[in-house]
């Protein structure tokens with residue numbers, strides 16, 4: 001059996017919405033996806049990585065659009081991760097030496113870095129449509145990235 005998660009994270013990896021906004025967002029997600037096995041608010045002191053599991057296809061450079069070797073990326077992930085989570089330092093990309101932090105790379109499917117997430121397990125709604133994404137951005141007061149994790 002496989003599982004699917006939808007995670008909403010802020011585009012700004014350091015942003016944590018107010019607790020009242022977090023609760024409103026969870027309640028709204030429960031209305032939209034009542035079949036979900038679990039809908040969880042996660043807040044951490046440090047920046048964590050949110051991956052897309054088997055949906056992963058490739059990583060591209062935001063400056064020149066070249067594909068970034070997964071090995072290079074894995075090494076930078078190791079470099080960047082310390083006792084306080086990810087630091088999101090800037091690294092010159094192997095393709096064109098443009099400096100980017102790991103959260104600025106283009107992930108297909110989307111992946112991201114955050115201190116806050118709203119996570120739904122097996123929500124059974126397919127993709128979150130743009131209208132609902134905009135609604136969650138309004139509720140949480142921040143631009144969001146939607147991560148579809150398939151395991």
Ligand SMILES: [Zn+2]
Nearest residue numbers: 061064095096
């Ligand atoms: Zn490049």
